[in-house]
Amino acid sequence: MKLKLAFLTLFFFAACSPYGSGSLDNQNPLININTIRANLQLLSSDELEGREAGTRGEKLAAMYLASQLRQYGVKPFAYSNSRDGVDSLNYFMEFEATKISILPASYIMIYDSLSKKETPMTYGQYFVNFHDQLVNCNIQAPVVFAGFGITAPEYNYDDYAELNVKGKIVIALDGEPQTDDENYFDGEIQSTYSSAQFYKRHRAKELGAKAFIVLAYDGLRSKWDDYIDYFRTSKMVFNGEYFNADDPERLPFFYANNKFFENLLTGSEHSYDSIRSLVSEKKDPPRFDIKYVNFKLRMDTKATSTKAMNVVGIIEGRDDKLKNEFVAIGAHFDHLGTNDSGVVFNGADDDGSGTVAVLEVARAFSRSHDNKRSILIVFHGAEEKGLLGSEYLTSESTAKPFQLSQIVSQINIDMVGRESADSIYVIGSGRLSSELKTLNENINRKLKLFTFDYTFDADDDPNRYYYRSDHYNYARFGIPVVFFFDGMTTDYHKSTDDIEKINFPKIEKTATLVYNLAQKIANQKKRLKVDGK
Known part of the structure; x- marks a missing residue:
């Protein structure tokens, strides 16, 4: 009623x-x-x-x-x-x-054991994900930076070659190595290795990672502030397509913005700016354990x-x-x-x-x-x-x-x-x-x-x-x-x-x-x- x-x-x-009257009435x-x-x-x-x-x-x-x-x-x-x-x-x-709602308790806490400093990162402001990536989790683990997060044997390229990521949270850059050689990662054209959604998160899971966080792609990163409220609104999927957000087989996967990476790498052996500079010069990024840093990652959702x-x-x-x-x-x-x-x-x-x-x-x-x-x-x-x-x-x-x-x-x-x-x-x-x-x-x-x-x-x-x-x-x-x-x-x-x-x-x-x-x-x-x- x-x-x-x-x-x-x-x-x-x-x-x-x-x-009042219209302006195109004669037309x-x-x-x-x-x-x-x-x-x-x-x-x-x-x-x-x-x-x-x-x-x-x-x-x-x-x-x-x-x-x-x-x-x-x-x-x-x-x-x-x-x-x-x-x-x-x-x-x-x-x-x-x-309908899937993101609960306010969703956050990432960066803990620096050296300075004893805690830096909170709220969902939406620093990191987000899409409806088919939602998962409930409560994880505490060390963090590793894995370059682009790619293993490509045909190009003799492996970001994980000297890393042990089992039980850790993997952080990676968006995209893939850029080169003028069209026979190496398809030159300036993005190959399937560049996809965080369809390749990178699965590779991290294969190697035993507890979660995977990737730098958001340019289109999302450049308009982050415009999307904050959108990502905080509820998601929706068709009935029958809904996944179990508590499924232990689902790897927590998020996109993060520049501020997230800057905060994370502050005080580490490689700053965010220095890494981006190497990539822009078409050089390989470093791969390293982020020393003295632990993550606490919590994600809570509600489905109706x-x-x-x-x-x-x-x-x-x-x-x-x-x-x-x-x-x-x-x-x-x-x-x-x-x-x-x-x-x-x-x-x-x-x-x-x-x-x-x-x-x-x-x-x-x-x-x-x-x-x-x-x-x-x-x-x-x-x-x-x-x-x-x-x-x-x-x-x-x-x-x-x-x-x-x-x-x-x-x-x-x-x-x-x-x-x-x-x-x-x-x-x-x-x-x-x-x-x-x-x-x-x-x-x-x-x-x-x-x-x-x-x-x-x-x-x-x-x-x-x-x-x-x-x-x-x-x-x-x-x-x-x-x-x-x-x-x-x-x-x-x-x-x-x-x-x-x-x-x-x-x-x-x-x-x-x-x-x-x-x-x-x-x-x-x-x-x-x-x-x-």
Whole structure:
């Protein structure tokens, strides 16, 4: 009853919001900045409690999105199991998950037996890990620095050759030896040995280490402060994929920042700066026991069952044959919730901006009916927990009223409400279909909306944005995708990502571009040609 009352209050609040006229009405009267602004005012309000997956705030947001789709005439297009076991159509595609919380008792204590000094290192501020790396532990052990933490016999390279790491905590650098010789560790290209996740931690475990801590990779290390609150929020995995955090076979594994390494190596025979200097000169790092230093490492987690959801609707195509093919348009509607102090992370840009843009595109198509193929509207849930909502939707085992093969393209809008209104980052448009990239550029040129920036689309982009939003779960099945992004970093994953900073004309222009692009794809005689990898 309380949830329904809260929803009705919020819906009335949004419906009564007064705003001025749009700025692009002459260009596309179907896209209206008034509606965009009113929808975002509600979705980014404190009343939705940060929209964290598996919480009351997420449910309120999902109910609001479904009510708007219903009001626009967008039909529900997800399965909901009824009591008699018969699947019926619903807006909510729910999935069960396990929520994993990091408890405040998680920390590392560095004890220097020479100076008798204790240096506490709190989780989030100095070291972190991801959802599939969580493990409960309470370890006290000496520490060893193992260079890059690599054994590569084919290159006659072994960081562990003169080290005994059994029963110790292993510390290592990120990456691998850098060289101009393309036949040695693949030259400047990172080999599989560089992966802490898939190689280094397993090598440390083979040698009997009690825990493994690696210097975080550049993309994480350079934006550490932006990620602190994200790492402190609860993690989430699908039910059935949850591991036993008390499993003695799981090696505790963490990423650490520069400050961690500086504190650890203070007073040792090799300083952190001197080690980094050697590496930058393409010289081998030292390997040594860190004398007089002991670690106390404690990690405590709590697992609870929960549910998260996607919100799915469809605008049926007007061509009897082509309507069985879909142009998918999506954004993630979840965010980070609240922190331990009760501060709300409203996520106005991330991804309230994309969510309201998709809502407006749905409203436009429901009014124009100018689509031969059907338009699949998807508000993905649990994106902030590891793209779980889009992974669930695209899974072959998920019951749904359509097949993945029916989707001809997916357009993803994730953060489009900040920075200049005249430019936007475009990611992935030509990776699987050069035709999609050409269409996108031609439509943008015709409408004179943006300057496209492809910086983050480069294969060697250290941010790896192509792999970090929901479109990727479509792309990995060969579906052509395009991802629109504003590149905002100032308030990324911070409580300051609020509506007061939103650039509404940019959202309006993005919605206009997406509507016209989706319309073009929906009305072509043939599906987009897939000619990429």
